[in-house]
Amino acid sequence: MPGIKRLKLVSVAALSFNDARATVLRELGNTMPPPAIESIGFVSSAGRILAEDIFADRDYPPFHRSMRDGFAIRAIDLDLNLRIIGEVRAGQTFNGALQTGETVEIMTGAPMPEGADAVLMVERATRNPDGTVKAIRKNEPNLNVVPRGAEAREGAILLERGTRLDYSAIACLASVGRTSVAVFPQPKVAILATGDEIIEPHETPRPGQIRNSNAWSLAAQVARAGGIPVILPIARDNKDHTRALIEQGLQHDLLLLSGGVSAGRYDIVEPALADLGAEFFFDRVLIQPGQPVVFGRARNRFFFGLPGNPVSTMVTFEVFARAAIQILGGASDTELPLSLARLTVPFRHKPGLTRFLPATLSGGEITPVASKGSGDIAALARANAFLIADPAQAEYAAGDPISVLPK
Amino acid sequence: MPGIKRLKLVSVAALSFNDARATVLRELGNTMPPPAIESIGFVSSAGRILAEDIFADRDYPPFHRSMRDGFAIRAIDLDLNLRIIGEVRAGQTFNGALQTGETVEIMTGAPMPEGADAVLMVERATRNPDGTVKAIRKNEPNLNVVPRGAEAREGAILLERGTRLDYSAIACLASVGRTSVAVFPQPKVAILATGDEIIEPHETPRPGQIRNSNAWSLAAQVARAGGIPVILPIARDNKDHTRALIEQGLQHDLLLLSGGVSAGRYDIVEPALADLGAEFFFDRVLIQPGQPVVFGRARNRFFFGLPGNPVSTMVTFEVFARAAIQILGGASDTELPLSLARLTVPFRHKPGLTRFLPATLSGGEITPVASKGSGDIAALARANAFLIADPAQAEYAAGDPISVLPK
Numbered sequence: 044m045p046g047i048k049r050l051k052l053v054s055v056a057a058l059s060f061n062d063a064r065a066t067v068l069r070e071l072g073n074t075m076p077p078p079a080i081e082s083i084g085f086v087s088s089a090g091r092i093l094a095e096d097i098f099a100d101r102d103y104p105p106f107h108r109s110m111r112d113g114f115a116i117r118a119i120d121l122d123l124n125l126r127i128i129g130e131v132r133a134g135q136t137f138n139g140a141l142q143t144g145e146t147v148e149i150m151t152g153a154p155m156p157e158g159a160d161a162v163l164m165v166e167r168a169t170r171n172p173d174g175t176v177k178a179i180r181k182n183e184p185n186l187n188v189v190p191r192g193a194e195a196r197e198g199a200i201l202l203e204r205g206t207r208l209d210y211s212a213i214a215c216l217a218s219v220g221r222t223s224v225a226v227f228p229q230p231k232v233a234i235l236a237t238g239d240e241i242i243e244p245h246e247t248p249r250p251g252q253i254r255n256s257n258a259w260s261l262a263a264q265v266a267r268a269g270g271i272p273v274i275l276p277i278a279r280d281n282k283d284h285t286r287a288l289i290e291q292g293l294q295h296d297l298l299l300l301s302g303g304v305s306a307g308r309y310d311i312v313e314p315a316l317a318d319l320g321a322e323f324f325f326d327r328v329l330i331q332p333g334q335p336v337v338f339g340r341a342r343n344r345f346f347f348g349l350p351g352n353p354v355s356t357m358v359t360f361e362v363f364a365r366a367a368i369q370i371l372g373g374a375s376d377t378e379l380p381l382s383l384a385r386l387t388v389p390f391r392h393k394p395g396l397t398r399f400l401p402a403t404l405s406g407g408e409i410t411p412v413a414s415k416g417s418g419d420i421a422a423l424a425r426a427n428a429f430l431i432a433d434p435a436q437a438e439y440a441a442g443d444p445i446s447v448l449p450k
Numbered sequence: 451m452p453g454i455k456r457l458k459l460v461s462v463a464a465l466s467f468n469d470a471r472a473t474v475l476r477e478l479g480n481t482m483p484p485p486a487i488e489s490i491g492f493v494s495s496a497g498r499i500l501a502e503d504i505f506a507d508r509d510y511p512p513f514h515r516s517m518r519d520g521f522a523i524r525a526i527d528l529d530l531n532l533r534i535i536g537e538v539r540a541g542q543t544f545n546g547a548l549q550t551g552e553t554v555e556i557m558t559g560a561p562m563p564e565g566a567d568a569v570l571m572v573e574r575a576t577r578n579p580d581g582t583v584k585a586i587r588k589n590e591p592n593l594n595v596v597p598r599g600a601e602a603r604e605g606a607i608l609l610e611r612g613t614r615l616d617y618s619a620i621a622c623l624a625s626v627g628r629t630s631v632a633v634f635p636q637p638k639v640a641i642l643a644t645g646d647e648i649i650e651p652h653e654t655p656r657p658g659q660i661r662n663s664n665a666w667s668l669a670a671q672v673a674r675a676g677g678i679p680v681i682l683p684i685a686r687d688n689k690d691h692t693r694a695l696i697e698q699g700l701q702h703d704l705l706l707l708s709g710g711v712s713a714g715r716y717d718i719v720e721p722a723l724a725d726l727g728a729e730f731f732f733d734r735v736l737i738q739p740g741q742p743v744v745f746g747r748a749r750n751r752f753f754f755g756l757p758g759n760p761v762s763t764m765v766t767f768e769v770f771a772r773a774a775i776q777i778l779g780g781a782s783d784t785e786l787p788l789s790l791a792r793l794t795v796p797f798r799h800k801p802g803l804t805r806f807l808p809a810t811l812s813g814g815e816i817t818p819v820a821s822k823g824s825g826d827i828a829a830l831a832r833a834n835a836f837l838i839a840d841p842a843q844a845e846y847a848a849g850d851p852i853s854v855l856p857k
Contacts, residue, residue: 087650089670104825106658112717117554132687134647136658152647152758154658171501194822201828209857210674211830214760216658217651218827240541240559244492244624251513251543251561253625260621263496267617280539308517351559353621380834382789382854383814407853415601418511420625421608422601423618427787446814447789449856450616 057327058332060362066324067338067363068377071370072344080225085216088208089172090269091226092373096292097202100219102192106136106154111187114176115149115159116166117141117187124175131156142424146176148274155188162187183275185249205375207269227373232270233292234261237278237285237303237312238351255357256420257301257349264360267366278312286315291321293344296371299364300337312348316341329434331396332417333359352417358399358429361448381431383444385408390439392432399448401426426450462733464741466841467769467804473731474770475784476744478777487632488516492623495615497676498633499780504609505717507626509599513543513561518594521567521575521583522556524548531582538563554581569594569745594849599636612782614676634780639677640699641807644685644692644710644719645758662755663827664708664763671767675775677704685710685719693722700726700751703778706771707744709758719755723748736841738803739824740766759824765806768855788838790851791816797846799839806855808833833857 049059058066080094086189109115116125125146131137133152141147141158149155149162156185164187168176195201200217208216208226236258244254256275262272278285285303289312292298303312313326326348328336332355337348347364349356366377368446387410392398401412401423409430414422431446432439439445459515465473487501522544523532532553536700538544540559548554548565556562556569571594575583578850608622615623615633643665651661662684669679685692692710695720699705710719721735728748733755735743739762744755753773756763771794773784794817799805808830816837818857821829838853839846846852 086666087671088592089673101655105655105660108825113505121643128507133645133648134658134687151719152645152660189823189825191817194826195828202831206831209831210667210670211764211827211833211857213670215827217663217666218760220651220654220661224651238540238559240539244627245629248508248512251541253512253559256621256624259493259624262493263617263620266496269773280541353625357618357621376834377814380811380815380856382791382811382835383851384789384818404787404789405785407788409789416596418515418596419601420618420622424613424616424622426618427783428789444790444851449787449789450618 057323057329060328060330063325063328063330063336063338064366064379067366068370070324070338070340071367074370079127079228081228082223082225085213085222085224088216088226089210089213089403090222091229092269093204093206093208093212094225094227094373096200096204097216097219097221097224098288099197099201101197101200103194103218104191107191108189109149109151109153109155109162109187110189111162111164112151113149113162113164113187114146115141115156115327116146116161116163117143117159118161120144121163121178122181124171124173124177126175130402144236159186160186186373203375205373207374207376211318224309230296230300230368230371231273232265232297232368233273233275233295233404234265235275235278235288235292235298237280237300237301239280241277241302243277256353257351260353260357261299261360261375264357264365265299265368269372269374270368282315282319283295285311286318289319289341291313293342293346296344297364297367298344298346299349299360300346301349303348303355313337316346316348329396330362331398334396336363338363346398350417353420354401354417354423362399379448382447384428384430384447385442386410386430386443386445389441390430390432390445391437395434395438397434398432399429400432401450402428402430402447404447404449409445423450437449456688464736465732467735467737470732470735470743470745471770471773471786473658474773475777477731477745477747478774482797486635488635489630489632492620492629493635495620495623495631498615498636500609500611500613500615500619501628501632501634501780503607503611504623504626504628504631506604506606506608508604510601510625511596514598515596516558516560516562516569516594517596518554518569518571519558520556520572520594520662521553521570522548522563523553523568523570524550524566527551528570528585529588531578531580531584534709535580539809553762558559567593567595567847610782612780614781614783637677637703637775637778638680639672639704639706639775640680640682640702641665641672642682642685642699642705642707644687644693644707646687648684648709648812650684662757663760667760667764668706668708668767671764671772672706672775675772676779676781677775681765687718689718689722693725696722696726696748700749703751704771704774705751705753706767707753707755708763710755720744723753723755728753736803737769738805741803743770745770757824760827761808761824761830764830786855789854791837791854792849793817793837793846793852794848796843796848797837797839797852802841804841805839806836807839808857809835809837809854810852811835811856816852830857
């Protein structure tokens with residue numbers, strides 16, 4: 044067939060979804076973590092990857108801390124009428140030590156006075172006419188004290204290198220006074236859309252043309268994954284032009300191509316990559332959408348060839364390329380945050396492929412979004428999750444649990 | 451009890467978690483959506499809330515589009531030997547119309563030639579010695595064509611006002627050429643940490659003092675929810691100082707207070723709010739952590755009083771305040787993205803409260819993170835999800851499904 048060639052250059056068997064993901068994690072995991080680090084203020088560190096371990100600078104809590112408003116007492120004094128000898132508020136320390144029969148008024152968060160080992164909650168205490176206080180019931184109190192060092196001992200690791208800094212990690216940095224922190228640089232990710240039919244969003248399409256949406260959705264996805272997107276000009280269906288842009292893309296930390304990876308005569312992406320000495324780890328995965336997705340390495344840089352239908356591009360980015368960006372950025376957790384939900388309707392599919400379908404997740408239940416296929420961007424935009432149909436299970440009844448990936 | 455007063459001013463019954471969330475959504479939902487809109491470039495619109503509907507500017511696809519590389523044919527010609535009369539690539543249009551016995555080579559994404567109504571995939575065609583082509587098997591082809599307008603008709607709504615713009619919505623904007631777009635302004639959210647024991651993160655704590663982490667984790671949470679955080683100075687345990695800062699906070703779109711909402715003598719936040727004429731919708735919810743969470747309105751602004759333990763502050767923000775910011779920002783979807791996961795270990799809790807526990811979610815399974823309670827920031831930082839224990843279910847076996855909220 045001289046007219047139409049199958050230009051797929053790799054003859055590896057199609058991989059299952061799990062094997063393909065394992066391949067990405069293995070190949071990227073074998074690259075060295077970036078040795079460079081940079082220092083930034085903790086206030087603007089959300090989403091960055093920690094490049095150092097963070098330790099407790101003192102015991103946490105730094106003192107025996109009252110969990111309640113009430114009366115600091117000796118637990119063995121519970122049945123006595125207790126004389127109030129003072130008070131201690133959060134931020135203060137009580138001078139002196141508690142003796143038998145004595146109590147100190149104490150507020151939530153305040154350090155326990157010396158000699159006290161329990162807090163009688165204010166709601167469970169009563170005041171006698173002579174001004175002393177007493178537990179309303181026997182069996183009070185619970186201790187209501189967090190002992191010094193119970194949350195962390197001085198020197199303990201609180202956050203590990205490779206942690207993605209979210210709001211809770213930022214709270215952790217603030218609590219130990221780490222106002223500046225070492226993080227890994229964000230990987231620079233080149234984005235190369237391909238195809239003669241594509242024009243830029245501000246242009247008016249002629250018949251047969253469509254606007255470039257893939258470069259812009261990929262840029263948003265790269266940024267969310269922690270990378271810095273670098274959008275290259277559109278590669279036209281011409282091997283020299285495509286090759287030159289691929290070479291430019293391979294100067295960044297990762298290259299994402301969209302389109303040009305199916306089987307036709309003018310798919311010139313894989314041959315252009317092959318010319319550059321590319322090694323292909325896979326070029327077909329048993330998924331839908333996105334079956335012809337390509338993963339490889341050239342000039343010591345990894346690349347993905349993402350199928351050009353918009354929904355295919357977005358899905359294959361999420362399930363393959365996102366993990367690569369996380370690893371290149373030094374993140375230790377690259378796992379897909381899969382959970383489950385119960386189908387609100389029966390669902391069936393032809394087994395053999397792992398299917399990712401736009402869906403709406405609500406209250407532990409999931410409903411597929413009506414979609415016209417991998418060109419139906421609006422259907423994906425109406426979804427807040429993907430349901431993931433198992434290649435080994437053809438039928439699901441309403442109420443059955445099914446795998447869910449947040450969008 | 452003149453010495454220690456219960457200063458809680460509201461005598462409403464404690465609300466269940468679901469009732470408290472419904473209260474927030476109802477009260478906020480009754481506010482008018484912000485009438486102001488602003489126009490921004492679509493490239494930087496990720497996370498913003500759309501203030502207009504977005505329509506299809508033409509049919510999508512704009513032409514009958516080939517889904518495959520192969521041969522455009524008349525489906526009724528399937529058993530014939532077909533003469534190739536030309537080719538059409540993506541971005542081109544074929545001049546002329548197909549007659550019986552003719553075919554046009556066609557590439558994925560290209561417009562169908564006039565007269566053709568199906569595509570014979572290249573992998574399922576064979577070429578005869580005379581240069582004609584023929585289907586390898588009977589029962590070919592599937593049509594392999596997306597009809598013009600199948601994904602959307604010109605004028606159809608693709609994205610609705612109130613949509614949060616994510617990567618797929620950005621793809622949608624690009625595809626219809628909406629390079630600038632109307633969005634709602636981001637609500638400004640004042641953050642007011644309270645307490646005499648609190649110092650700033652760059653300061654060195656004396657005995658009894660701890661660093662302010664809540665203002666900084668809240669700022670990260672507000673930004674993630676689509677708001678603009680405005681951190682106020684720490685309010686000291688002094689009614690005039692606190693009142694002045696609350697008044698300042700109530701000049702923003704929403705006020706978040708942390709700390710100062712428990713039952714003790716020096717909790718002066720609620721009295722200060724009451725002085726300002728506050729209306730309280732709830733001041734206790736049957737959850738853990740975060741039971742003393744307060745929600746109200748003063749001077750025509752909503753406020754939350756979030757309990758001061760760091761984990762309580764973070765959790766109550768996520769499950770109550772986040773939805774308020776979304777509504778104030780014009781978002782139509784405020785639902786918690788709850789899903790399910792199977793417990794890897796048995797779990798029990800004292801029923802009566804809805805419990806949110808730091809947990810690690812992986813492959814549809816969830817494991818509670820060992821935690822020392824609501825001061826244990828590092829435990830929460832190690833989690834990627836909350837498991838949500840039902841107030842009516844005391845015991846869960848390993849393998850049981852349980853509710854999950856992504857962190």
